[in-house]
Amino acid sequence: MNPVGFVIIGRNEGARLDLCIDSVMRTHQRAVYVDSGSTDGSVARAKARGLPVVELDPAQPFTAARARNAGWERLLRDDPGLELVHFIDGDCELIPGWLDKALAALLADDRLAAVCGRRRERAPDASRYNRLCEHEWNTPVGLAESVGGDALFRIAALEGVRGFDETLIAGEEPDMCHRMRRRGWLIRRIEGDMTIHDAGMTRFGQWWQRNRRSGYATAEALAMRGSQDAEAGRDLRRKVLSNIVWSLPPAWMLWPLLWLRIRQRKDALQATWLTLGKLPHLQGQLDYWSRRQRANTGARRIELIEYK
Structure with a gap:
């Protein structure tokens, strides 16, 4: 049984999605891509790399929460014994070596629902707005209230709170982590770079x-x-x-x-x-x-x- 599955979510991420998928595939773990109505060929990009793809029905409003739920539920259908899932946004690239650190931390403490690390901005000097993102990602190491879009989760914790609230168009991670903490789970930010994010904000x-x-x-x-x-x-x-x-x-x-x-x-x-x-x-x-x-x-x- 693979120890962890990846859920990649995206909407018109273009070349950023290529980097994301390739970085995940280098871990040799199970992965699925969930698309929210892309019109830039994202679905074809994922399929060309051999990834299972979930295309969300446009009849229902798209949210990142809905995409993540669809992803981990698809992973469980394919592998009911899966115990851990790593979420990553399609505009992010997984940093080599991060997964081993995250797995070690999560498996060492069965009270942990989730582990995250340091997001880095791809081009912080390209604009003042990118630099602001770089500062934003620099959260303290230790017990935390929530994670962002990239993090390793214990599926038992996800199931316990029924995953993300799909009605939220933003703030879905803090909401879910809040519900997990109310059930006694812990969230931890550990030392180490996790992903490279591409905000691409120039305006x-x-x-x-x-x-x-x-x-x-x-x-x-x-x-x-x-x-x-x-x-x-x-x-x-x-x-x-x-x-x-x-x-x-x-x-x-x-x-x-x-x-x-x-x-x-x-x-x-x-x-x-x-x-x-x-x-x-x-x-x-x-x-x-x-x-x-x-x-x-x-x-x-x-x-x-x-x-x-």
Whole structure:
């Protein structure tokens, strides 16, 4: 029995998908590719490399959560005894040697639901927006609240919470990890480079959309689990209120003070764009609240917020 299966998800990733698939295939482990309505030949790319492909039905809204669930469920149909699954986004490349580190860490502690490592940005100096991603991936080593799109999971933990919530268009990993931790599982970030991510952000509009999506996820997380976990609820409410307060025109004159406060913990680049990011974050929150109101009247929910 193979110790781990890979789930690659993608939507119009082009040449990035080639790098992703090739890096996974070098591990000689079982893998499946799940496509969310690509129009760039991604399905043919995967099939040409001999990968099983799951094409999601476009009649239902595409989400990364839905794709990941379809992937690990397909792996289990092919190999019911599989115990571990590694998710990787189609714009990422697996770093050689990472899988051995992740397997060793997860198998050494049966309390762990998931293990992740350090994402690296492929071209951090290509734009200020890519550099911001490089900083974002640098999370602390040790016990963590959640992982990102790339991580090794124990299938027993996935089954225990019924996988990802497919209705979420963003923030699906923190949501699932939150549910796992409530069941007693642990999440750990270990030392070591895991994947190379290709944000490919060169335009202000891409940065705006990405932060808008983040604001949407924050508002949705508060609505879904703010009352379930007192500490998490306080943190989420603080973020939501901060975006509201600092985005109001009267507060703009105080942005230098906000910048200085952030600068105490971050470099100047991060302080500048985290301050400006209050605006698209608020837009994302408003998007969520508007969608929620429309959902109460039976309207179709919001589509994906994409930045590429």
